[in-house]
Amino acid sequence: MEDALRRTGGLLSTLAVLVGLLVLWEAAVWLFQPPPILLPAPSRILTDFLDTPAYFLRQAGFTLWTTLAGFGLSVALGVALAVLVVSSRWADRIVMTVLVMLNSLPKVALAPLFVIWMGTGAEPKITIALMLAIFAIVADVVLGLRSVDPDALAMARVNHASPLSILLKIRFPNALPALFVGMKVAVSFALVGAIVGEFVGGSAGLGFVILTAQGQFDTPRVFVALVILGVMGTLLFYFVDMLERLLLPWHVSQRGQAGGH
Amino acid sequence: MAPLEHPGLEAMTEATAPACVEIERLGRHYGLPAKPIVALQDVSLTVREGEFLSLLGPSGCGKSTLLRCIAGLDKPTTGAVRVRGKPLSGPPAGIGMVFQRDVLLDWRTILDNVLISAEFQGRGRKENIGRARALLERFGLGGFADRRPWELSGGMRQRAAICRALLCDPDLLLMDEPFGALDAMTRDDLNVELSRLVQLGGRTVIFVTHSIAEAVYLSDRVAVMSRSPGRVAEVFEIDLPRPRPLSIRETPEFGRHVGQIRSLFSRLGLVREE
Numbered sequence: 001m002e003d004a005l006r007r008t009g010g011l012l013s014t015l016a017v018l019v020g021l022l023v024l025w026e027a028a029v030w031l032f033q034p035p036p037i038l039l040p041a042p043s044r045i046l047t048d049f050l051d052t053p054a055y056f057l058r059q060a061g062f063t064l065w066t067t068l069a070g071f072g073l074s075v076a077l078g079v080a081l082a083v084l085v086v087s088s089r090w091a092d093r094i095v096m097t098v099l100v101m102l103n104s105l106p107k108v109a110l111a112p113l114f115v116i117w118m119g120t121g122a123e124p125k126i127t128i129a130l131m132l133a134i135f136a137i138v139a140d141v142v143l144g145l146r147s148v149d150p151d152a153l154a155m156a157r158v159n160h161a162s163p164l165s166i167l168l169k170i171r172f173p174n175a176l177p178a179l180f181v182g183m184k185v186a187v188s189f190a191l192v193g194a195i196v197g198e199f200v201g202g203s204a205g206l207g208f209v210i211l212t213a214q215g216q217f218d219t220p221r222v223f224v225a226l227v228i229l230g231v232m233g234t235l236l237f238y239f240v241d242m243l244e245r246l247l248l249p250w251h252v253s254q255r256g257q258a259g260g261h
Numbered sequence: 262m263a264p265l266e267h268p269g270l271e272a273m274t275e276a277t278a279p280a281c282v283e284i285e286r287l288g289r290h291y292g293l294p295a296k297p298i299v300a301l302q303d304v305s306l307t308v309r310e311g312e313f314l315s316l317l318g319p320s321g322c323g324k325s326t327l328l329r330c331i332a333g334l335d336k337p338t339t340g341a342v343r344v345r346g347k348p349l350s351g352p353p354a355g356i357g358m359v360f361q362r363d364v365l366l367d368w369r370t371i372l373d374n375v376l377i378s379a380e381f382q383g384r385g386r387k388e389n390i391g392r393a394r395a396l397l398e399r400f401g402l403g404g405f406a407d408r409r410p411w412e413l414s415g416g417m418r419q420r421a422a423i424c425r426a427l428l429c430d431p432d433l434l435l436m437d438e439p440f441g442a443l444d445a446m447t448r449d450d451l452n453v454e455l456s457r458l459v460q461l462g463g464r465t466v467i468f469v470t471h472s473i474a475e476a477v478y479l480s481d482r483v484a485v486m487s488r489s490p491g492r493v494a495e496v497f498e499i500d501l502p503r504p505r506p507l508s509i510r511e512t513p514e515f516g517r518h519v520g521q522i523r524s525l526f527s528r529l530g531l532v533r534e535e
Contacts, residue, residue, distance in 0.1 A: 151360045151364045152364045152366070154329075154360070155360065155378075155425075156381055157333075158333075159378045159382050159429075160354070162381075165380070165381055169380065169381075176368075248368075250411075252411075
């Protein structure tokens with residue numbers, strides 16, 4: 001109860017700060033009258049959105065779907081790679097070398113290549129989102145799988161546990177909090193990847209909206225897309241956060257909220 | 262063999278029970294072969310079936326390392342460990358182990374934490390639920406089966422860890438300073454409970470501790486270890502009658518045993534008397 005109150009309070013103060021900033025922005029535009037091509041007022045951005053809301057939401061939907069697909073794949077593939085890395089020294093060397101190499105390469109530079117290979121549909125966007133997101137997942141899950149209490153492993157060994165049951169019953173649950181840390185980073189990276197993909201080639205998504213609006217010097221339209229992206233990114237982050245609360249009520253970082261005792 | 266203070270007594274008891282664990286000239290070195298850190302040197306010790314033996318010594322004397330060698334978790338550099346006549350290659354069958362920290366898994370309830378030993382041993386979870394509940398009941402945790410470890414106190418957690426070690430009914434129980442992290446009162450409580458458990462018989466226990474009183478209270482024999490290098494200095498027979506109420510610690514006999522061990526400690530230079 002107290003907790004709920006505190007959280008609503010937190011939400012309210014966040015909203016108050018946001019509204020305050022918007023009012024300040026609106027007032028500044030009204031006062032200094034910059035041309036809308038440089039800086040449109042918040043009200044102008046809102047009316048532009050309300051002119052064609054269906055169009056914006058459709059584009060946002062496309063970006064959301066490629067982001068979530070890339071993110072989902074990065075989690076599935078990232079966890080699998082992490083398991084491989086911790087289970088064999090050879091896999092560790094090969095996978096980590098390739099991953100570090102790929103990660104040091106600016107993936108934005110790879111984007112055109114994916115468009116050549118996969119065309120201008122959703123596939124290259126999903127792939128770029130996946131590539132941007134996966135490193136955080138693998139790095140964090142490997143850490144989580146490895147940082148197991150040695151005594152817990154000794155306990156398992158004394159009971160003649162198989163390597164598979166150690167993985168499933170000790171290592172994997174132990175890595176879940178780290179997985180969620182990775183997922184929170186990865187979900188933002190996946191959104192970046194999806195937008196980068198849309199910049200490079202395609203005819204849908206918020207990245208495409210920004211690119212075409214830029215071509216027409218339609219700054220308010222750029223801002224509409226940016227605002228939607230901001231909201232989307234925030235919601236995606238809190239979606240992962242909520243998932244963590246639901247799935248890991250036992251973890252230290254969640255116990256205050258769990259309210260069990 | 263390590264020098265014994267009561268060779269006659271030992272020989273007598275040895276004749277009545279077969280050896281459970283035989284440790285022969287065991288050595289354990291760490292680090293580079295050229296400049297090894299010697300944790301254990303030339304340790305020979307026989308633990309008999311059904312006896313409660315404590316490994317007593319100051320920190321750094323290698324008592325935990327010795328226990329880990331017996332558990333098959335650590336490999337001796339020289340010498341050998343045999344459990345029921347079989348040389349070890351990995352943890353032997355039918356052992357249970359309790360660690361200084363309870364190593365309960367936060368994502369499992371207390372009941373599920375107890376059951377994990379059956380799951381690991383492939384004995385089936387369902388078949389053991391009844392037994393796990395009965396064990397928790399016996400250790401005063403009946404009402405906490407569905408709680409998470411972090412909702413319990415240190416003493417309750419360690420009780421649950423003991424239940425986990427006992428679930429598959431091991432005939433050799435290895436305990437590595439299991440009560441070292443607990444407050445004195447909780448420690449007394451658990452000492453009494455463990456003493457009662459031993460009373461039921463049928464179980465060999467090797468118990469690592471640095472508390473002389475705890476070792477004397479619980480044990481049939483106490484192997485005192487000294488450090489650098491770690492070795493067994495002397496084995497004491499504790500002939501106090503069982504059952505042993507806590508008040509036995511105020512008796513002169515108890516005091517005599519503690520005194521003997523303490524004077525060995527000071528002779529070895531492990532404690533100072535002033």
